[in-house]
Amino acid sequence: MATGFREKLGNVGRNVSDGLSPYLPEYFPVAWKLGLSISAMIVVGMAVLGSVILNSQLERMQAQADKFGATIATQLADTVREPLLAEDQFNLKILLSNLVRSDTLRGAAIFDRDGQLAHLAGESPERVLITSDSKKMRWNGSDGPLSTYYVPIQVQEMTAGYAAVTLSGKGIRDALTQARETIFTATLIMGCIAIIVAFFVSRRLSRPIHNLLSAASAMSSGDLNYQIDERRNDEIGKLITAYNSMARGLLEKGQVEKVLSRFVSPSVARNMMSDLDQISLGGREVQGSVIFADIVGFTRLSENMAPDAVAELLNGYFDAISIAATFYRGTIDKYMGDCAMIVFGVPEEDSEHLFHSISCGVMIQRLIRRLNLYRASRGLTTVEFRIGINAGSMLAGNLGSRDRMQYTVVGDAVNLASRLSNMANAGDVMLPEALVLHANIRSRIRARQSGAMRVRGKSEPLMTYIVEGLHAHSEVLMEQRIAQFLDELMEEPLRLKNA
Numbered sequence: 001m002a003t004g005f006r007e008k009l010g011n012v013g014r015n016v017s018d019g020l021s022p023y024l025p026e027y028f029p030v031a032w033k034l035g036l037s038i039s040a041m042i043v044v045g046m047a048v049l050g051s052v053i054l055n056s057q058l059e060r061m062q063a064q065a066d067k068f069g070a071t072i073a074t075q076l077a078d079t080v081r082e083p084l085l086a087e088d089q090f091n092l093k094i095l096l097s098n099l100v101r102s103d104t105l106r107g108a109a110i111f112d113r114d115g116q117l118a119h120l121a122g123e124s125p126e127r128v129l130i131t132s133d134s135k136k137m138r139w140n141g142s143d144g145p146l147s148t149y150y151v152p153i154q155v156q157e158m159t160a161g162y163a164a165v166t167l168s169g170k171g172i173r174d175a176l177t178q179a180r181e182t183i184f185t186a187t188l189i190m191g192c193i194a195i196i197v198a199f200f201v202s203r204r205l206s207r208p209i210h211n212l213l214s215a216a217s218a219m220s221s222g223d224l225n226y227q228i229d230e231r232r233n234d235e236i237g238k239l240i241t242a243y244n245s246m247a248r249g250l251l252e253k254g255q256v257e258k259v260l261s262r263f264v265s266p267s268v269a270r271n272m273m274s275d276l277d278q279i280s281l282g283g284r285e286v287q288g289s290v291i292f293a294d295i296v297g298f299t300r301l302s303e304n305m306a307p308d309a310v311a312e313l314l315n316g317y318f319d320a321i322s323i324a325a326t327f328y329r330g331t332i333d334k335y336m337g338d339c340a341m342i343v344f345g346v347p348e349e350d351s352e353h354l355f356h357s358i359s360c361g362v363m364i365q366r367l368i369r370r371l372n373l374y375r376a377s378r379g380l381t382t383v384e385f386r387i388g389i390n391a392g393s394m395l396a397g398n399l400g401s402r403d404r405m406q407y408t409v410v411g412d413a414v415n416l417a418s419r420l421s422n423m424a425n426a427g428d429v430m431l432p433e434a435l436v437l438h439a440n441i442r443s444r445i446r447a448r449q450s451g452a453m454r455v456r457g458k459s460e461p462l463m464t465y466i467v468e469g470l471h472a473h474s475e476v477l478m479e480q481r482i483a484q485f486l487d488e489l490m491e492e493p494l495r496l497k498n499a
Contacts, residue, residue: 035195035198035199035201035202035203036198038194038198038201038202039191039194039195039198039199042190042191042194042198043187043190043191043194046186046187046190046191047187050183050184050186050187053179053183054176054179054180054183057175057176057179058172058176061172061175061176062172065147065167065169065171065172066136066147066149068167069136069147069148069149069165069167070135070136070149070151072099072105072149072165073135073149073150073151073163073164073165074151074163076095076099076108076163076164076165077151077152077153077154077162077163079095080092080095080096080110080153080163081153081154081155081160083095084110084153084160084161085155085160089119092110092119093119093121095108096108096109096110096119096120096121096122097121099121099165100121100122103168104167104168104171105122105165105166105167105168106122106123106141106146106166106167106168107120107121107122107123107124107146107148107164107165107166108120108121108122108124108163108164108165108166109121109122109124109163109164109165109166110153110161110162110163110164111127111128111150111161111162111164112161112162113130113159113160113161113162114130115127115128115129115130115162118161122166123141123142123146123166124148124164124166125137125139125148128148128150128162128164130162135149135150135151136148136149136150137150141166141168143168143170144168144169144170144173145168145169145170145173146166146167146168146169147166147167147169148164148165148166148167149164149165149166149167150162150163150164150165151163151164208228208237208239208240211228211240212228212239212240212243215227215228215243215247216243219247219250225247225251227244227247227248228240228243228244283395283396283397283398283399283410284395284396284397285393285394285395285396286345286346286393286394286395286396286409287345287353287391287392287393287394288343288344288345288346288353288391288392288394288396288409289343289344289345289353289354289356289357289389289390289391290333290341290342290343290344290357290389290390290391290394290409290413290414290417291330291340291341291342291343291344291357291360291361291364291387291388291389291417292339292340292341292387292388292417292418292420292421293321293339293340293342293361293364293385293386293387293421294338294339294385294386294387294388294421294422295317295338295339295383295384295385296383296384296385296386296426297383298337298338298383299338301381301383302338305381309381313380313381313383314335314338316371316375317368317371317383317385318335318340320364320367320368320371320485321340321342321364321367323367323481323485324360324363324364324367325342325360327360327363327478327481328344328356328357328359328360328363329344329348329350329353329356330342330343330344330356330357330360331343331344331346331347331348333408333409334406334408339421342357342360343396343409344356344357344360346394346396346409347396347407352440353391354391354435354438354440354441355440355441355444355445357389357391358389358429358431358435358441358445358467358470359470359474359478361387361389361429361431361467362429362467362469362470362478363478363481363482364385364387364429365385365387365427365428365429366478366479366482367482367485368383368384368385368427369427370482370486371486371489372384374486374489374490384426384427385426385427386421386422386424386425386426386427386428386430387421387424387428387429387430388416388417388418388419388420388421388422388423388424388430388431389417389420389429389430389431389435390413390414390416390417390420390431390432390435391413391435392411392412392413393411393413394409394410394411394413394414395409395410395411396408396409412457415457416432416455416462419455419456419457420432420455420464423453423455423464424466428450428466429466429467430450430464430465430466430467431447431464431465431467432462432463432464432465433449433462433463433464433465435465436465436467443471444470444471444474445467445469445470445471446467446468446469446470446471447465447466447467447468448465448466448468449463449464449465450464450465450466451463451464452464
């Protein structure tokens with residue numbers, strides 16, 4: 001039964017909510033909800049309290065009136081006993097007339113033993129109910145409610161008749177009206193005060209919620225430096241502290257991930273930071289492509305340069321290599337002195353990893369030639385790169401020791417790319433014949449045969465090719481990105497000068 005009542009109450013609540021929803025705004029602030037709720041509770045509480053007090057006052061006044069009426073009726077019965085027995089009509093009339101001169105008493109009467117009216121002064125009912133246990137009657141007179149109280153006139157053991165008095169209910173009605181107006185006025189005043197106080201309090205209570213909303217908006221937009229300065233010793237204070245701690249943790253995590261992405265690929269950095277407990281040694285076999293881009297004659301060149309000049313040179317050229325790798329979805333696996341290793345299809349799968357790796361190799365050589373012209377015009381040292389590319393099955397994963405590991409790729413395909421890089425000439429992009437003849441590649445690139453070469457670890461000579469370019473559409477996209485890089489490079493000194 002209780003469950004059924006709760007279900008009915010829930011259905012009523014839903015029906016009321018559905019009925020009011022078209023008239024309510026889509027956004028309703030918490031401060032308004034709290035203010036209206038508190039105000040409604042106070043007003044309803046005042047109304048209920050006033051109703052209880054009013055009913056209690058009415059019952060008390062009515063009880064006092066009933067007691068007074070019964071007392072007057074008893075006194076009248078004692079007074080009229082002798083005149084009634086003597087059948088002194090004149091004396092009875094005078095007694096009754098003198099009694100009704102009061103504004104409170106509206107009538108006095110004597111009824112015979114059968115309850116029929118015998119003598120009357122003022123207003124009275126036509127008869128009384130002798131059989132009734134209650135010796136009072138409620139009825140309406142000419143100007144409002146009246147109450148008649150009657151008691152038997154006892155002569156020894158016999159009832160000679162009944163004496164009755166009628167009291168007006170106007171005093172009680174007027175007092176009730178006045179009390180109702182007073183309670184209504186007090187409820188109205190208290191309701192207005194309650195609304196003002198409730199909205200003031202609700203605004204103070206909802207302020208930290210607005211702060212949390214602003215903080216959440218800032219966090220969703222990427223601003224993790226937003227902190228809530230308010231200090232409270234309640235549940236909201238704990239929530240604020242938890243938010244600040246979470247924001248600091250996310251900021252630190254983002255900073256660590258940003259720094260880590262400079263040493264490993266961004267995707268590897270994200271995977272590491274997303275589940276630190278799962279970082280362990282191991283790998284999986286994947287299909288990918290790899291580039292080795294090596295500076296020609298770097299050892300001899302670096303012997304005649306200062307360390308900071310060497311660092312400036314490497315950073316400038318490696319920046320160009322990074323631009324090309326990013327443009328073709330490649331990942332810088334590592335920098336090994338003057339050599340850069342770039343992988344494609346790892347760790348993120350790429351069905352076009354082979355074409356992207358070849359395009360990246362061509363773009364690197366184009367960038368190096370343009371960069372050399374730029375550096376030569378400013379009297380800076382220039383270098384040339386030789387590039388080897390290969391694709392195939394390789395092992396990708398965290399390799400090393402438990403204390404120090406690195407995400408990289410290893411395997412025969414990787415080794416061959418490194419050896420092709422060592423055999424290539426300056427400015428060349430070398431790759432094996434199998435890749436040039438690949439069905440997805442041969443119509444998309446322009447390559448010339450370089451000749452068969454002996455490769456360490458291979459029993460048969462390896463036919464190699466030099467890539468000279470790509471098909472027209474890919475060339476256009478590549479040249480646009482190269483031009484953008486050079487524009488940014490030339491704007492950099494101007495920004496530094498203006499700064």
